[in-house]
Every structure is written in C-alpha cells, then in structure tokens.
Amino acid sequence: MAAAAISQADRIRERREQHHEAEVVVVGAGVFGCAIAFALANQGRSVILLERWMHEPDRIVGELLQPGGVEALKKLGLEGCLEGIDAVPCHGYHVVYRGDDVAIPYPVVSPEGKVVVGNRTTANGHANGDANGLKKAARPEGRSFHHGRFIMKLREACRAHPNISMFETEATATIKGEHSDAVLGVETRTKNPETGKKEPDCFFGQLTIIADGYASIFRKSLLNKAPLVRSKFYALELIDCPFPPANYGHVVIGPSSLCLLYQIGTHETRALIDVPEKHPDATPANGGVRGYIEKVVLPSLPSQVQPSVRTALSDGKIPRSMPNSWLPPTKQTTHAGVVVLGDAHNMRHPLTGGGMTVAFNDAVLLASLLHPTYVPDLADHAAVRRAMAAFHWRRKSLTSIINVLAQALYDLFAADDWQLRALQRGCFRYFQMGKTDEPVALMGGIMHRPLVLASHFFTVAFVAIWMNIVEVCGGSVLGILKLPLALVQAVLILWKACVVFLPVFWTELM
Template identity: 30%
Template sequence: MVMYFTQVYLWTTLLATVLTWAIFHVSNRRKKTTKLADTAAKEKRDGGPDVIIVGAGVGGSALAYALAKDGRRVHVIERDMSEPVRMMGEFMQPGGRLMLANLGLQDCLEEIDAQKAPGLALYKDGNKALIPFPMEDKNFPYEPTGRSFHNGRFVQRLRQKASSLPNVQLEEGTVKSLIKVKGVVKGVTYKNSAGEEINAFAPLTVVCDGCYSNLRRSAIDNKEEVLSNFVGFVVKNSRLEDPHSMHLTFAKPLPCVLYQITSDEVRVAAELPADNIPSIANGEMVNFLKKTLAPQIPETGKLREIFLKGVDEGLQEVKVHATMSMSAKPSDKKGVIVLGDAFNMRHPIVASGMMVALSDVLIIRNLLRSLPNIGNAKKVSELIKSFYIIRKPMAATVNTLADVFSNVLVATTDEAKEGMRQGCFNYMCSGGYRTNGMMAILGGMNPRPLTLALHLVDITLFSMGQLLSPFPSPRRFWHSLRIFGLALQMLGAHVVDEGFKEMLIPTNAAAYRRNYMAVASDC
C-alpha cells in the first residue's frame, strides 16, 4: 500500500511539474509575442522604417534608393560594407541599363571605367562571328549596348546613391533571423558592428542577401542546384584588340569568355564541371589552363596571348564560383519579399542576373507606389502575389534562355547533342531575323517567352536540317529525331516550371512591355 501511494505521489508530482512548465512556457511565448507586437507598433508610431532590406548588393541598394525616392523610410542591413570582390555581375545587358535608367540610377555606371559592349564575338573550331545587339530596334527605347565593369565598383556607387538620401539608413550588421508574430514577418534580429544583438521592426522586410542567403529557407521553399563552376581571373595592364565585345569560345568540354572590364583589365572566366575542379594550390589549375584550355582560345585579337599572360602572372584575383540554378517559387509568408539571387538563379552564361533583379525592383517600386500605407499587411500581400505574375515575361525568358544555352554549349561525343551545339552556333551567326531576334532576347530588349520558344523551335529544325545534310542516312535521321526530343525536353521543363500561360500566352508580355519597357519621364 505504501509503495502504491509512493508511486501515485511521484507520478502526480511529475505531472504537476510538466503542466507548470508548459503553462509557464506558453505564457512566456505569449508575453514575448505580445511584447514584439507592441514594440513593432511603437517603432512604427515613433517614426521607424517602412521597409527593412537585408543586403546592400545590386538589388538591395537599388530598391532602397527607389523606395526612398518615393518617400519611404528604409533601413538597409548589409553584412560587409567594404567593396565586394567577385567575378559575377560584371556585365549589364541593354535591358538592364533601361531598368537602371527607369530607377534613376543610370549614373551609377559612370566614373567606374565601365566599358561599352555593343555585342558578342563567338568562336568555334576556327570560325568567328561578330553579332551585335540590334541597333535599329524600334521597340527598344534605349541605347542597345551593354556595359562591362568591376562589380564591386558598381555596387559601391549604388550604395553611395542610396545612402545620399536622408530617409535611408545603411548599416553594417549580420542578420540572424526573421521576427515573426502570429505568422507575419515583422522585422529581423541582427548583430551590429559592435556585436550588439538588436531587433529591428518594419511593416515590410525584403530579403536580398544573395545566393548563399541564410534567411531564404525562413521565407520560401526554394532549393538551389549546383550546375558547374567558373574559374575566373583578371589580367592586368591588358587590352583586347576588340575591347567592346564579350568574346565567347565554344571550348571543350565547356565554354570560356574574355571581356574588358576596365580600360586596362581583362576578365577571363572558364567553366568547369561541378565534380572536377583542378587544384590551384598544387598547380593542377595552371596545367589545365595552359595545356587543355589555352590551345582552344583563338589567337586572333590577342585573346590567347592575354589568356596566357594572366596564367603566367599567377592568376591574379583568381576565384572559383559555383554556378547555381533555383526556380522562383512564391512565398506564402506575409510581410516579407525575397529578391535577387536569394529568390531566383539561373546559369550565368547569359549575364542577365542583374537585369532580372533590377526588373523585379522596378515592379515592386511601382506596385508599392499605389499604397499610401505600407503597414496594411493584407494589401501588401495582395500586391506581392501580383508581383510574381508581372515579373514572368522578363524572368521566364532569361531563365529559359540560360538553361537551354548552358546545356547546348556542353561539348560531348553524343552526335545529337553535338549537332544541336553546331546548329546553335550557325543559327546565331546566320544574320537577319535569326541573329537579331536572339540578340534582342539575350539583351533583354524583347522579354517575351513565346518569342524565345519560337526561336528555340527554329534552332531545333535548323540543327536537324544541318544534321540530315547532305544525305539523310538512317543514322542521321535517328539523331535528328533525338535533337527534336532533347529540345522538347528542355523547353517542356520550363513550360512546367514557369507556367503554361506565362510561357506561351503573350498577354502578360505585352503588358510588361507597355509598363516597363519605356523610358520613364522622371528619370
């Protein structure tokens, strides 16, 4: 009997302890949530920021400036305010320059020794073609040329422009997490440069902290895929004979590009398989570049000479950067938007990531202009939903082109794939509507997914025809059918991913062109 009462007593005590802890824990959570909500409301009343932006790269800085120009109070938190040193984001397509102008930021390309780039130079198996952006495109209202430059210098100019506005607070700090109150994002927790942990509140938080974002998974369910790697280095005191073209070599197994980023510096970027990166430390990289890649770089235009000069000088500023792809999936969280590489990535071979980010910034700026009170979470949420649709013409066009082009450029022993690779080169170099059409799409001058899809069909038929020429043997006929199957597979994947309506019905593309492809009167 004594043992029975002892067990009852022990179990009762344990149950009471657990219940007490649970009640205390729930009560504390409620108090904390209430306190956070009260603090957020108080900061709003006391003149706190309207928007918190995490990351002051291209997208974050451009958005801060655009929103501040509209009278919003903006708090930007950037992990490292020193000038970035990176090899991506060094080319601005003509369409990106138009977006930049419509945001009032076109002067950020000045005073950084940016180089004018009117087109591409393509090289394959000893053949060369210069293919410019279409100069007389009446549908494109801006100068149809790109710009190449040091990414870090451009980012610093954008930061300076944003911080010049009195309603922008640009602060160095590391954001640890999003603050959520009853399922709505109310701000962020971050450590400032002094190491203090601070809660910052705003009605809207924008996550724009790049491809390695540590906040992405708190806001969206996007998963990145590593495709390959780029090894890049800068060749100092060098100038190409044609410094105004981006020089793309159809090397084997993967492409290599050279372009002028300042008046006396050349960027070299060579793509490598994801699972095979030669070691820089033990000399494998130098050996690979000299013996495998250099013989494929054309001697014309000092390309090979400058390439080898950079290798011999010790690969100055050498970097290896993973190329990643990530579909843009909408967030179902209220009070937060994810932008830039934290939201949507594609293969960098088309050099259009900044253009998509600036297009997204322009769309968000225009949508938020219609809201006098950015604190209305329901209306902001509705606008964000429309943002995911409005961005599709530009984003879907670039995403599809990047994926298809990067796959086609891979050299293999597969006769069908090599037939498509050769057909793509010949199509781009054939002139007329084919070259002009593809260059307008590449340059962001014609962001229409349906037009791109039609060109891809044309490239496929063109490649099949070349493979069947001069005699359509059974083997050639079989491989031509395989080319058609490969094309359907690549295009079909994006129709599924981006949406049938967004890809193949031109209504949204026409609306995008009407609203975002004109030079704004207040630029």
Template identity: 40%
Template sequence: MSKIFDFIVVGAGVAGSAVAVTLARQRYEVLLLERSLERPDRIVGELLQPGGVIALKKLDLDLVLEDIDAIPVLGYHVSWKGEETTFPYPSPHQVDGSANNIFTERPTLEGRSFHHGNFISALRKLAKQEEKVTVVESNVTDFVTDNEAGQVLGIKCPMNKEYLAKFTILADGSKSNLRSKLHDVRPQVISKFWGLEMVASELQYQGFAHGILGNGPLVLMYQIGSHEARILMDAPCSIHASDAPEYFKRNVAPRLPECIRANFISAMKKDRLRSQTNEYLPSQATSVPGVLAIGDANSIRHPLTGGGMTVALNDVLLLRDLLSPEAVCLDEAHAVAKQLRSFHRERKKYSITLSILAQALYALFVTTDPHLEPMQRGFMLYIQRGGQSSEGPCALMGGIYQQPMLLFYHFFAIAIYSMWRLMLASPAWMFPATLAKCAIMFCKAVGIILPVLMSELFC
C-alpha cells in the same frame, strides 16, 4: 519604443541598394542592412545587359554608370570549334516599346561591363545620399515574426538587436542565409566559374563579350575597365584549386586566339585563380506575409548570359510600381498581399525568359553528347543568317525582349533548322538513318528546355 521603418532591405548589393534608393524617393523610410560595406571584390556581376541598363535609366539610377570606367558592350562574338560569328544587339528602331526613347542618341542598344566593386560602391554611395535611407553595417541572423499570424515584422541582428518595419525585402543574393526561412527549395549547384584578370587591349573584338564554346570548358571574356578584361572558365565542381591552373592551361589555353594566349598564360602566373559556384534556383513565391525576396535571393540562373543583374533591376522596377504609395497602403495586409501575387506573376515574364535561356544554352554547349552536336552547329549557322535569326536571340540574351514565347520560337527554330541542315549534308541513301538522328536530336533538345520550363512555371 523602437522606430518602425516602412521597409527593411537586407543586402546592399545591386538589388538591395537600388530598391532602397527607389523606395526612399517615393518618400518611404528605409533601413538598408549590409554585413560589410567595404568595396566587394568578385569575379561575377560585371556584365550588365542592355535590359539592365534600360531598367537603370527608368529608375533614374543610370548616374551610377558614370565615373566607374564602365565599358560599352555592343553584343557577342562567339567561337565554336573554329567557326565564328559576331552578333550585335539590335538598334533602337528594331525594338518595340519604351527602350526606343532611352537610347535614341546611340545607333545600337548597349550593355555595360565594369569592375563589380566599382558598380556596387556607386550604388551604395547613392543610397547613403538619400535622406530617407538609413544604412547600417550588420549581419542579419533571423526574422522577427508574429508567432500567431506568422507575419514577418522585422529582422534580428547580433547582440539581440532588432529592427522593425511594415515590410521586409530580402535582397542578400544567391548565398542568402534567410531564404531557407521562406521555403525549402535549395539552389542546385551546376558547376564553377574560375576567373582571371587580363590585359584588355588584346581582345579581338573591342566592345563585344567573347564566348568560346566546344572542345572544352566554356570560356567568357569581356572588358571590365579601360585596361582590364575578365576571363571566366567553366569547370566541374570536382576540379580542386590546386589542380585548376594546370587544368586550364591544358584545356583552355590552346583554344584561345593567338593574340590572347600569351596574355592568358602570363595572367595565370601573376593573378590568383578565383572561383564562384554556378547555381540554379527557379523563381519562388512565398506565402510568408510581410516579406519578399528579390534578385538572386529569389531566383538564380547560370551566369553564362550575364542576366542576373538585369533580373534584379527589373525586380526593383516592378516593385516601384506595385508598392508605390499611390498603388497600396502598407498598413493594409490584404492589399499588400495582392500586389505581391502580382509581382510574382509579372516577374515571370523576364525571369523565365532569362533563366530558361541561360540554363538551356549552358546545357546545349556543355554537353559532349554527339546527338546534340548538329544543334550546336545549327545554332552558329542560324545566327550567321542575320536579320531576326541574329537580332532575336541577341535581344533575348540582352534582356531587351522579355517574351518567353519568343524564346521558345527561336529555340525550336534552331532545332528545326539544325535538322534541315543535317538532312542537306547527308546523302539520299542515308535518309532513314539521318531522319532517326534528327528525331533523337529533337527529343534531346526538348529534354534540355522542358525540365527548366516546368521548374519555372510551377514554382
């Protein structure tokens, strides 16, 4: 008779490797399956926000950030149509909650950036070292199910190989091939990120993620090693690979700081432009017993704010508490189902915050609608005020604050502040026309955030 594991984890990425180690440390027998255990080479999954670092520390997994040439990230430097602002993550004494005693040795909360492959390899190494984790390299083709109850009993692999477990965790990322077995909702493709590797020493503000917004494609830059930096450029999916180099030379190079421009052109000649689709999928609950999707297998947001790994690691943190041996017996199906309902409900606190923020920020700055340009400018001016106007949005983007209501507060505070600035800049005799512009801008701002909010709340 085949061995029945406590858990099967499909996918040995960020979420899968972390949850396998965490469950094994709770004395569960875990099978971790991954289609390829070679070092992955991707252009995303390289920026871990402070909220993700905090989760790693709480999981006692922060050892993986050592010896991978991980770079501290202190906040953001943003440029919009020539205007610039730098806003660091808040200091620990400005943040309520358990983050305080994690970073007490540092003056500010920090994220980390790194080569994706280095981070994943370190997580997998940790998983292989766990006595109660069995790591198998194999594709997964389907679930093993109880035809009468519909419960997932395990997974199927090629060559008619089957593995059984009391519970299955789907952690195979945004391209999950088993997600469609759980529900019919498909990810919405938004755009593509095209990536290059550049020389890190020429970034203007060391230790800060750089964003260039307005007058062309969105551009992100951050250091991924002592000598390397990543540049990501957003473009419509219609841009073909053969046309991409010329498109970015024309639309990105002129907007880069002079100290980076030559480096960028050189990288375009030396390095291969690689792309990754940017998708959106609201958080999904499943009614299928015996299985749960976490991380990007559950929900996806635009990578503009780098929130994906933070969501995944907080999923692991939440599961650790809900599925601990003290909290539930895996043999009691009703008790497990109750904990999974709690997971989906509690997950929304951080998932909604990071997903709505990423989608709303992307929609605001990718648009060419002239009615929203005052709000784009208003965002920059709002951040430049400093204090909570800077610390709040930065802490939300960093996954430090997991409060959807705080996100709505700052979003509409920016909208109202933008209207006020627009009124101040207009002569008195244009008051009626300016008031109409303000009303249109506010309605369009609501049109940005409301559809995402509804998608997240009612899934």
C-alpha cells in the same frame, strides 16, 4: 508648414536611426537591395538598409549589365552610378566556335522601343513600318565594369537619400510577433566600435525585404528551396588583352571547354572559365583546375589571348571561383511581412550576363506594385500579398526569357553528348545566317516575348537536324541509303532539344 514638414522628416529619421524602425527594412545592400531601397524611398517610404560589410566587394560576377538593365537603371534614377567607375560600353556578343567566329550586335531600337528586325520594326514582336522611326533608331548599349565599384556607387546613392538610413550589421534571423507568424523585422549582430565585438541588435519594419544574395541564410526557412549547381566559373583578370572586336562580350566554345571574356575597365578583361562539377580533366590526378585550364581551355582560346592568360596563371594559384547556380522563382504569398528577392529568390547561369538586368527590372516592377497609391500601408499584409502575386506573374515576360536562355544556352555551349553538339553546331550556324536581331534582343532584356524565344530555339533545332542530315547523307551518291539513320538521329536531336528547353521553360512560366 515648412518647419512642420522638416520636423516630421526629422522625427521619421530619428525613428530609423535611434529606434531602428521604418516602413521597410531591406537586408543586403547589393544590386537588388540598393535598387529596391532607393525606389521605395523615392516614393516617400522610410527605409532601413542593412549590410553586413560596407567595404567594396570583390566579386567575379555581376560585371555585365545588359541594355535592358541600363534602361531599368534609368527608370530607377540610378543611371549616374555607371559614371566614374571606368565602365566599358558593350555592343553585343562575339561567339568563337572552334576557331570560327561571328559578331552578334544588339539590334537597332527605335525611340519608341521597337526592335528593328531586317527592314521592319517590332514592338515586342509585332510588325510596324514606321519609316521615320527607323531613321531615328539606334543600337542600345550595355555596360561592363568592376562589380565592387558599381556597388559602392549604388550604396553612395542610397546613403545620400534622405529617406534611407544605412547600417553595417549582420542579419541573423527574422523577428515574429507573439500572437501571429507575421515577420516584424530582423535580429542582427552589430559591431560595437568601442569594444570591437558584435552585439545583438534589432530592426523593425512593416515589410522586410530579404536580398542577402546567392548564399542567403534566410532562403531555406522562407522559400524551402536550394539552388542547383552544375559547374563553377573560375576567374582570371587579364591586363591589356587584345581581342577584337572591341566592346563585345566574347563566348569561346572549344571542343571540350567554355570561356567568357569581357572588358571590365580600360586595361582589365575578365576571363570566366566554366569547369563542370567532377569533370575528369579537372581531377587532382590531371592537375586539378589549373591543369584543366592549361591543357584543355588554353589551346582553344584565340592565339592573341593566350599570352595574357598565361601571365594571369603565372602566380601558381588556383583562380577564384563562384558556383553557377539555377534557382527557379517562387511565388511568395505565404509569409506575412517578409519577401525574399534578388539572387536569394531567383538565379540563372551567368553565361548570358542577365542577373543584374533581372534585378533592376524586378525593382522597377515591385516598386510600382507597392506604390502608396495602391498599397498605402505596408502593414496591410493582404494588400502586399496581392502585390506579390501580381509581381510573380508580371515579371515573367522578361525573367523567364533571360532565365531560360541562360540555362538552355549553357547546355548547348557546354555540350557533352552528340545530340547537344549537333544543336551547338546548329545554333552557331543560325548566328552565321544573321538570324540574331530577335535572339540578342531577348538576351539583352530589350524584347519581352517568351514565345518568340521558343520559336527561335526550335528553329535552331531544325537547322541542326538539317545540318546533320546533310552530314550523314552527303559525300557520295549512295548517301541516300543512310537517310533512315539520319531520320532516327533527327528524332533524337529534336527530343534532346525538347529535354533541354521545355522543362526549364515550363518551370519558369509556372
């Protein structure tokens, strides 16, 4: 029996490596591609994993993994990928607003996964008074790291898996059958080691999973969607930059700027500077992006950070950039034999660092829905279609939260009109009031309750309205005469909150 089993395993491996045939072909060995390949291989599936460039990637995003992503990584059996890469624990967020600041730690979570709010625990928002659970509760941690080191660990795990074969090849198109529109695999170009030239190649699978990232070449033909880009992040790497509190993701909101800082190694801190599209202070006449950073962003940063930023800018080069994209998810039940996932399928502004958390949770969910118990044969397109329909709706309990938070908070933190600035002040005041356990649990992928997000967002709006009324009407005994103006402004602030939140919330829930 053992010899027969080994012989069968060898035959399956030979089908992958010699004939390029498997149950699953995954295009893209990035965060999601590696995760789903590993998850399906753990179920006994035969998997081919394709990547156009197997060298260590050098990206400036995908460097922060929220606690919910760490937990998903453990469920996938990939938690070891966080070891040996100089990963730094992340305990929450630290918001600096025009010189004032507040630390927002991740909430305490009981061993059963219940979020502690004040003196009570909540299981996704429901009260529970388990005193023993509170005694054993602890704060979860995220991790931040060099993106490329983490990706190489994921690829090492996949390469070591007996059910996965990896190939360095560039996917160029899908392959369809002669008598149907079902996708049978992908055409690629593989480098011939003898000639150094790329030659045509093909890989075949019962199911092809496209995970070729934010610049996907397959998205247009398979999803007919394009991401919306409103700004770019320009990146600096700061060396030995002091910025207490340690082990927090720092969000610095200036009068006209937004900057993120988080440690990615023992000595390295990443600075991501948001530059809106066609910003007047970033035009060539004003010194371009470097001029914007030096004149607008730098003065708004804490004094202890400024020397490290100046040193990073001293090379005279324009910092590397990445587009900040929003791409709402698409229900995928149309194309047989293929699905598009990861950043090729769904993106959000990287402000809150939720992208990898979404990816790993998606991999956990999809693998459970495609488990051989429910879908024995991945060539059963109807069964896969049902699994993808369930995937589209079930993922929303987490992804809608992270996606909406990213877009809504970006609008507030990069405020460009007086209503948004009022909401910005209200949001910061809400943090100062200590109303942070549930919001940061939502942001960290710990709590999966979209309606709790809606409740907090509009509570922030009413805090902003009250602060504006006090500001307009305060200061003198005649201030009450300005109440009509304050009420008109209250309506405008509430309307702006609705415009910011509801369209994105509706899009994500559809």
